Amino acid sequence: MATESRRSVIVTGAGGGMGAAAVRQLVKRNVNVLAVDLRPQSVELLKSELADAPAEVLPVAGDAADAETVQAFVALAITHFGRLDGVFNIAGVGTGEFRPLAEVQNATYDEVMRVNAKSVWLGMKYALPHLVAGGGGTIVNTGSHLAWHAAPTFSAYCASKHAVIGMTKAVALEYGRDNVRANIVCPSAMETAMGQEAAEGIDPEDPRAGWQVMIDQSANGRVARPEETAAVGVWLLLDAPQHVSGVVFPVDGAQSAK
Numbered sequence: 001m002a003t004e005s006r007r008s009v010i011v012t013g014a015g016g017g018m019g020a021a022a023v024r025q026l027v028k029r030n031v032n033v034l035a036v037d038l039r040p041q042s043v044e045l046l047k048s049e050l051a052d053a054p055a056e057v058l059p060v061a062g063d064a065a066d067a068e069t070v071q072a073f074v075a076l077a078i079t080h081f082g083r084l085d086g087v088f089n090i091a092g093v094g095t096g097e098f099r100p101l102a103e104v105q106n107a108t109y110d111e112v113m114r115v116n117a118k119s120v121w122l123g124m125k126y127a128l129p130h131l132v133a134g135g136g137g138t139i140v141n142t143g144s145h146l147a148w149h150a151a152p153t154f155s156a157y158c159a160s161k162h163a164v165i166g167m168t169k170a171v172a173l174e175y176g177r178d179n180v181r182a183n184i185v186c187p188s189a190m191e192t193a194m195g196q197e198a199a200e201g202i203d204p205e206d207p208r209a210g211w212q213v214m215i216d217q218s219a220n221g222r223v224a225r226p227e228e229t230a231a232v233g234v235w236l237l238l239d240a241p242q243h244v245s246g247v248v249f250p251v252d253g254a255q256s257a258k
């Protein structure tokens with residue numbers, strides 16, 4: 001059992017590229033992390049890797065878009081760590097079908113919305129009462145460049161990520177007087193499994209050409225590293241001044257400056 005004086009947060013999608021980077025940075029800063037991912041092995045491996053870190057990784061295998069699961073892991077964070085200071089919602093899926101809207105299956109839309117938008121909704125809904133009861137806390141949700149822009153063949157993904165911005169801003173307004181900050185970090189393409197999936201979707205014949213399309217979108221001639229996006233999220237979670245709330249924070253090599 002961890003000590004109650006150490007801060008504790010929940011990270012979803014913790015076994016993925018950006019999620020694992022966020023967990024590493026958090027525990028090295030002495031913050032306990034309940035690390036949730038659909039893939040059990042990914043978070044178990046993270047626990048082993050970080051066994052000597054100053055804070056604890058508590059791995060949880062589960063669906064961050066399922067209400068009962070989210071209620072259970074929020075309750076576990078409270079009982080195990082004794083307190084909850086924040087949530088970093090990172091779990092997400094790609095579009096899966098790279099086609100114009102009329103050709104995308106309804107089931108694809110439903111699943112992308114369920115994972116990318118509903119998981120964020122649930123993560124906030126069930127954590128907020130604990131954050132308020134504890135005197136305040138922070139929420140960081142993961143958008144995308146496509147949370148405030150668009151790209152052809154990404155309609156369902158765009159819809160899900162635009163929803164993340166809307167609900168996060170609403171929470172920032174609703175809970176400001178409860179000392180809760182809520183912000184959105186918006187990466188451009190990242191060097192992760194999801195980035196690879198996007199490259200293959202953009203150019204199925206030559207994924208390297210797909211990567212090049214994404215590289216050419218930023219001013220510095222490369223895509224984002226998951227550690228960079230995670231670092232901005234961790235700063236928003238732990239360090240940003242109290243007045244920083246309701247903000248869309250791009251990590252995109254100036255892509256959104258165009």
Ligand SMILES: NC(=O)c1ccc[n+]([C@@H]2O[C@H](COP(=O)([O-])OP(=O)(O)OC[C@H]3O[C@@H](n4cnc5c(N)ncnc54)[C@H](O)[C@@H]3O)[C@@H](O)[C@H]2O)c1
Nearest residue numbers: 013015016017018038063064091092144189190192194195
């Ligand atoms: N990679 C990119 O190019 C890119 C660009 C912009 C935004 N993003 C966003 O950044 C976030 C992290 O993406 P990443 O690149 O690290 O992807 P990733 O595929 O490496 O990691 C995503 C993780 O989420 C987990 N996950 C998926 N569905 C889940 C569910 N229902 N419950 C719990 N866990 C679930 C996966 O198992 C995986 O470990 C996502 O929200 C993504 O939409 C990614």
